[in-house]
Amino acid sequence: MSQLQKGASWYNNLIDHAKEAAARAVAAGKSYRCLAVPLRLGVNDAGAGTTRAAYAAAMVQLQADISADILAGINPILTAGGFSAQTAPVHMLFNQSGSGATIAAYGEIVLAQYDACNANPARIHFVGPTHHLQTTADTLHETNVSQLRMGRRYGRAGKQLLVDGNKPDCIWPISAFTRGATLRVKFRAPKFPLILNTALLGTFTDMGFKVTDDTGTLALTSFAISTSGDEVVITLDRTVTTNPVVRYGCDYKSSISTFGTSAGGPITDSTRNTTTISGVTYSEPHLAPQFDMKIIALQAQA
Structure with missing residues (x-):
């Protein structure tokens, strides 16, 4: 820089x-x-x-x-x-x-x-x-x-x-909160639903996510896209303690990446743009940024 x-x-x-x-x-x-x-x-x-x-x-x-x-x-x-x-x-x-x-x-x-x-x-x-x-x-x-x-x-x-005079389209994280052992990470995106697009981007440990708090790193046991299409829903192995943070795209390399030292994740939106180069057509949806975010822990419902 x-x-x-x-x-x-x-x-x-x-x-x-x-x-x-x-x-x-x-x-x-x-x-x-x-x-x-x-x-x-x-x-x-x-x-x-x-x-x-x-x-x-x-x-x-x-x-x-x-x-x-x-x-x-x-x-x-x-x-x-x-x-x-x-x-x-x-x-x-x-x-x-x-x-x-x-x-x-x-x-x-x-x-x-x-x-x-x-x-x-x-x-x-x-x-x-x-x-x-x-x-x-x-x-x-x-x-x-x-x-x-x-x-x-x-x-x-x-x-x-x-x-067009518009802010360029992109996926962007909005919030992260837990209720009990469920973490929901919410995004804005040009076209929902979000996709855990391992077919396009390869597989990643824990879908590219890492969750930590003052106790240590949590185990992540399942991943899904919400029915509304704008959240990644993650099941944790326990409830979070103090200072919980979720990271995405910073720790785990794709199974198909050729970069030597890189990390990422498989989240895309449903934009169906393509580009063709030398007769080969590539899918070009929007990809989520690499980010971290503080987690808000909500009180478990009775």
Whole structure:
């Protein structure tokens, strides 16, 4: 993340690209707007010891700096050419990283990315995880087909934001609560019901979930989608004690993943989008983010 921060060479290149685009548009007699920046997030921080809090804060600041500096760079060019200045902010579209130095370090970084989106959901938009994509032989970098598939996910999100004027669709966790030994994790999603989609994403230990409290890690004994389609219902081996937390997608690797050190889970929605590359058709539903959340323990019903 430090290589992307304000003042770094990659950051300066981004601002220069926006200014050059504005200049070329004006020279052609056209106005220009930069309304979103797609950010493909990699894995270096998972090996650099970057903390979750530091990464999340840096990501939030990066969006704010990009928006301010792009507007400061392009608006003088636009107004000098007789066009109105851009007042709308520059949004950020992002993916959660695909791998890390270790699964534990990887989990901290994808959770930091989740935190950043929660900190500024009006400007930072989740496109999807990448744990489901295929890698080259190095088990770290995505294949060209995987990169194209992810690029089309960015295109879907960008169209919803820039053309439709809507917040891009995604699955997102809303709440987690227990009553007795039953945990219910509720989500919003573009199209219900949710699916524990092991046919598409492979099998995971405990469907990618991990539940802990001050006593330790709980055993998870069954998983189901609620009849309403918007909850994952998990049976625990006991009631939770103090400080219960549910994690998803941070601890267990898919049976079909080719990433070396990755984790994920099988939750998708029922969106039936597909993409075809070189004659092969891929299913592209929305995938749940990797996240953690405090559990609210409700009193058992009499």
